[in-house]
Amino acid sequence: MSRAAGWPGGEFDAVFCRPNEVDRPVRWIRPEHPAPPRALVNDPVRRYVIATATGKLVPQVRRYAAEHLAEPERPSAYVVLPRLPLTPHGKVDRSALPEPATSRPPLPYPYEAPVTTVEHQVAExxxxxxxxxxVGLHDDFVQLGGDSLLAVRAAVRLGQRFAVEVPTRSVFTMPSVAQLAAWLTTEGAARPAVRQPATVVDDRAGDSTGAVPDRLPLTPSQILVWMHDLQRGLGVVPGPECTVAATYRVTGPVDVAALGEAVDALVRRHEALRTALYLQPDEGYQVIGPPPRSVLRTASATHADAAVVLDRLQTDHPLQPRSGRVFAADLVSTGEVRHLLSLRIHHMVCDDRSLHLIEQELTQLYREIRAGGRPRLDKAPSYRSAITQATNPQGQRPPDPADLVYWAGKVTGVQPLELVPRSHLSGTDLAHRTRVRTTLVPAPEAEPFLRAARDARVTLYTALYTILSSIMYADTRDADIKLFCADAARPTDELDRTVGLFLSPLLMCTRFVPGRGLAESLPAVGDELREALGHDSLPLLALCQQIPELLALYGQSQAVVFETLVPPAGLALADCSVQRSDPFDPDFAGRLCQIPTDLTIVGREEDGAIRLCGLYDEAFAPPSYVDSVLARMRELIVTCGNDERLPLDAAIQPDPWLAALRGWDG
Known part of the structure; x- marks a missing residue:
């Protein structure tokens, strides 16, 4: 609904369009003598328009989204407004948009209350x-706003409440309260009980003897990252440059004192940001330290050398993970209203989702402190508790025998990934150093590809995985695609509000089928990936201990990693404009991160465009090869997005550098 500026009195026209009638909107014609423009409550026509939109349009839009959008891309809530709030400049004032209502949304069936105790608990x-x-008895989890991440949490909470094993997929196959309650009462009762985690002692309270344990073990995610480093002899993980970082070009009057106080409050909140890492080949552990003060470092510079001054700050004051300096904030000012802010966090205590959380909380802390109030954020969950639950066998669910059978079958007869011939790597004398290459598929070129993914009901992750698989097949002629992937889903609310490295690495094994186009490949690959993610009762390390073939495949494969990132949350500072950049952006002003990888391909959607990045070890491959991978991915996105029947393998050629190394002709 939009204000019809050409109508006297500033009335509204309500435009209800079907997908095939975009050029023929239906307009609600107002009475000849309308009421005053703001008299919505006394205007029956306006009330009718709002009621119609809420009662009829929203369910239709919800159904349309379910038919045409992949589940993670669907809106979780719909809000009907008589007008969009505008700034004095005529733009949408996003800060004035109301929060979605917490009441039951309009659904195509009436509310029916739960009856039994089990139904009431599921509804809760x-x-x-x-x-x-x-929440009603027949209300659908997805229609209420549920997504895949919330489904994981729902399965965990139901499992804890009823002491049974609840598969995540059951929340989608039995999405209503009535269906889940019936399953929990019958089949669910026969499933093995969930082992409850051991009681965790607060890090400040100590145990019954008054002692507080100092050393905490590394989590499985941390161990895997460190193992990659040890296997390749890189030595980057214990160092200061294995980071997750972002820089922010700020224009406006920054309250430096308030920002410094907000940074200190952030470090006090999150134990991970003050955790010392002890990483030796024969031992690894971590220790949570006391909150430091005056974490924000400041410097002045001319506009021309702000980036140079920032680089010098970061060189002179590197992260020191062994001493607990795993977080750094640096601010370089070039006058009263121009600033360059940098955040760096050691990768062993932070992932991309944690950086988003840091940005969100720092935004709120700065706003409240600058306004003279006390920070009102809820207490952050304990990092110590997260470590304990991730490393305590009593707190983990028992392995599903079907998962062991599945993964054993996936790796049987599969050869380790060898993208670059080992004979070539053994002869190189280049130093190990992570570099970054990047390219952008503009929105108009990316749109057909993204539409194809929506039509196939797959995520951007699946779509780009399909494209990269084609490149791997072309460059290796091996139809068994092996890629290390990272599942960033947080299984609980507590982890979602905790800074830390909580990725769940997977060694994904899929089969590339020559002759298939994008339209046929996307749903097939989507099914393969969903099936793999459904067999998740054991982390990768535990699977390797149970399946020797998987351990061999993991240990001998080159570290080629694929992941997609969600659009960044960004940092907002009151009365300032903020331009964010990170190592995947060409204009990133910070120091490049060093990670234990041979080649990592990252995809991220940016306002309809697709950012493709390659982080690579220059001792593994030259920049020309990484450019070739990104260029061919872009070519496939554009070409096959416009012709979904074109076979993927026919649309791409092997990289000439690799072809020459392998001795391929032509």
Whole structure:
């Protein structure tokens, strides 16, 4: 609905368009003598328009989204407004948009209250996770705003509440309260009980003897990252440059004292940001330290050398993971209203989702402190508790025998990934150093490809995985695609609000089928990936201990990693404009991160465009090869997005450098 500026009195036209009728909107014609423009409550026509939009349009839009959008891309809530709030400049004032209501949304069936105790408990779990109250007996989890991440949490909470093993997929196959309650009462009762985690002692309280344990073990995610480093003899993980970082070009009057106080408050909140890492080949552990003060470092510079001054700050004051300096904030000012801010966090205590959390909380802390108030954020979950639950066998669910059978079958007869011939690597004398290459597929070129992914009901992750698989097949002629992938889903609310490295690495094994186009490949690859993610009762390290073939495949494969990132949350500072950049952006002003990888390909959607990045070890491959991978991915995105029937393998050629190394003709 939009204000019809050409109508007297500033009335509204309500435009209800079907997908095939975009050029023929239906307009609600107002009475000849309308009421005053703001008299919505006394205007029956306006009330009718709002009621119609809420009662009829929203369910239709929800159904349309379910038919045409992949589940993670669908809106979780719909809000009908009589007008969009505008700034004095005529742009949408996003800060004035109302929060979605917590009441039950309009659904195509009436509310029916739960009856049995089990139904009431399932409804309570849905209500807590989705922020909707009340939840009816036949209300659908997805229609209430649920997504894949919330489904994981729902399965965990139901499992804990009923002491049974609840597969995540059951939340989608039995999405209503009635269906899940019936399953929990019958089949669910026969499943093995969930082992409850051991009681965790607060890090400040100590145990019954008054002693507080100092050393905490590394989590499985941390061990895997460190193992990659040790296997390749890189030595980057214990160093200061294995980071997750972002820089922010700020224009406006920054309250430096308030920003410094907000940074200190952030470090006090999150134990991971003050955790010392002890990493030796024969031993690894971590120790949570006391909150430091005056974490924000400041410097002045002319506009021309702000980046140079920032680089000098970061060189002179590197991260020191062994001493607990795993977080750094640096601010370089070039006058009263121009600033360059940098955040660096050691990768062993932070991942991309944690950086988003840091940005969100720093935004709120700065706003509240600058306004003279006390920070009102809820207490952050304990990092110590997260470590304990990740490393305590009593707190982990028992392995599903079907998962062991599945993964054993996936790796049987599969050869380790050898993208670059080992004979070539053994002769190189280049130093190990991570570099970055990047390219952008503009929105108009990316749109057909993204539309194809939506039509196939797959995520950007699946779509780009399909494209990269084609490149791997062309460059190796091996139809068994092996890629290390990272599942960033947080299984609990507590982890979602905790800074740390909580990725769940996977060694994904899929089969490339020559002759298939994008239209046929996307749903097939999507099914393969969903099936793999469904067999997740054991982390990769535990699977390797159970399946020797998987351990051999993991240990002998080159570290070629693929992941997609969600659009960044960004940092907002009151009365300032902020331009964010990170190592995947060409204009990133910070120091490049060093990570234990041979080649990592990253994809991220940016306002309809697709950013493709390659982080690579220059001792593994030259920049020309990484450019070739990104260029061919872009070519496939554009070409096959416009012709979904064109076979992927026919649309791409092997890289000439690798072809020459392998001795391929032509």
């Amino acid at each position: 779990v849905f209500a807590e996770l989705l922020g909707v109250n009340p």
